[in-house]
Amino acid sequence: MSITVYVPGDAAAVSVGADAVAAAITREAQARGLDVRVVRNGSRGLLWLEPLVEVATPQGRVAYAPVGEGDIAGLFQAGWLEGGAHALRLGDITQHPYFRDQRRVSFARVGVIDPVDVDDYAAHGGWAGLKRALALEPAKVVETVTASGLRGRGGAAFPTGIKWQTVHDAHALQKYIVCNADEGDSGTFSDRMLMEGDPLCLVEGMTIAGLAVGATQGYIYLRSEYPHAWRTLNAAIAQAYAAGWLGADIAGSGRRFDLEVRLGAGAYICGEETSLLESLEGKRGQVRFKPPLPALKGLFGKPTVINNVITFSAVPAILADGAPAYHDYGTGRSRGTLPLQLAGNIAHGGLVEVPFGLTLRQVLYDYGGGSASGRPIRAVQVGGPLGAYLPESLFDTPLDYEAFAKVGGMLGHGGIVVFDDTVDMLEQARYAMEFCAIESCGKCTPCRIGSTRGVEVIDRFATHGAVQEALLRDLCQTMLHGSLCALGGLTPYPVLSALDHFPEDFDRVRQSDAA
């Protein structure tokens, strides 16, 4: 009987050699005449331990990590197919301290199953939410999502149920479901991991949304920087069609939903929902004025539900287990779980799905294990390139939308980027402005011109510090209040937070005034 070995096909694992490991396992097994089946699963999220290989033994899955190509012969020698002892043996990975206390809802199957196998998906609770949705009136499905307290995980945190209700109530012959998979924020990779590790969960969530609001066509707008996710999504969608979970007659219900992946073309602004819709329509990704809301006039002018990957992927579990089960997680108005992404200069980088409410410090040290360089952590940027830089004095802020807003921060998509004490905060503030200048769609003046002027003003700190600070603050106020969308409107966050919390990096040059 064949023994199953799981080697992640996740892009992060592949980036540190998982393909070579998978090939070496197959080679070694053949040489030894052993019947081994290699499954390319998603990543369990302990990314610093990748490639993390698991062997399915009669006693359960046994993990070995990090496994290099050169370790394979030794692992076979040590009898790893029976869970044998070896220096790399970690045992049951779900009992690992990094994993044990997580609450995985969206990521329940990621790293566990074969991502493109519809039956494996079903065997691990897949399609239960869709079956439940098929048995309910559409209005009831919307009601369930509303009751769960789910808010958009793309950053703006808008209540999902209200958005769906608006599209449900709109009258139109054609409506659309659009998934914003343009995860362009540095430090975020949960969308990518989900699309590579459990794409059918996204397919199921979008299909439920279609049934709920009466939309028959869905699009996943995927960023072009994710070639692995592109392949996995297309393979999963093809399997879902073949098994009758998509198409004209979903699971024999007589109801229709079609789904297609569309590739973006490297524009950060297309993560903004109205730019994304323009791009999907085949135009330049320029921001639209709101109103009208996309819920009423969205893709091709039709009512459109647009949510991000993690939002849709929370939906199947909400339908399957009921709204209260999801709502019970979390704190205040931040309900459910948030997949946090620990990145940058961090010892144990990876994905941590926990209910809202842990403090930043707990995440950085209990999960992250401190900096990768071993030096003190000085600044942490939460929520992507438009998020504030937080100093150590704010590390006890709980991770929930309102608490972060209160300290001038943004939880956003849950990306956490760590910098040690070698970081130059003037340089980071300059980068934020430069990034906005490169990525601005150009439609509004505060963003298009303001970001370019911002770079210039910061460059002049070296010679005329004090004057430039007043100018920079004034410019930031203009961008904050005058920009059309979040790119120009939020770029001041990283800039002002750097200036407010790390004035010494700007002072250093300001002293030259006196000289």
Add this chain to the structure above:
Amino acid sequence: MGKRSRHIESVTEVVPALEDALAGPVEAAIAEHRDRPGALLPILHAVQDALGHVPEGAVAPIAAALNMTRADVHGVVSFYHHYRSAPPGAHLVQVCRAEACQSMGARALEAHARARLGLAAGAHHSADGRFTLEPVYCLGNCALSPAMLLDGQLHGRVTPGRFDALLATCETTEEHAA
């Protein structure tokens, strides 16, 4: 009509034509995707996948097929960072410049890559045409930074030493091919 407008007329008549060798893939891309809603990006992707870039001469036939102006199509091609108007070098190096990679030395890595590939400041192509270096903003490998793509393959924790080793591998492949 005065002299000036005749001049403009003669300028607008210069429509860049497509070389014969490139026409096939462009026609194929148009034929395959023209009837999809929002077809322009899928067509441009198909053209670039086939040719490595979107030649200027492709703009006119695409515009005609989609009933758009050439200005509209050009506006889209030039708006998106992904589309290139000239062919890249034999090998494409895309180094991530975003914050997570910065925190782990991406600036130094990019400087090393520039020096190793012999690129002048601001240049994207090596003099021998073998390498193209492009910045990208996030490859989604932020926990294993710094990250880069080499000919579409993602690599994590790229130190200058590992960069040199990866480059050596692609030079070996070239020799094998030769």
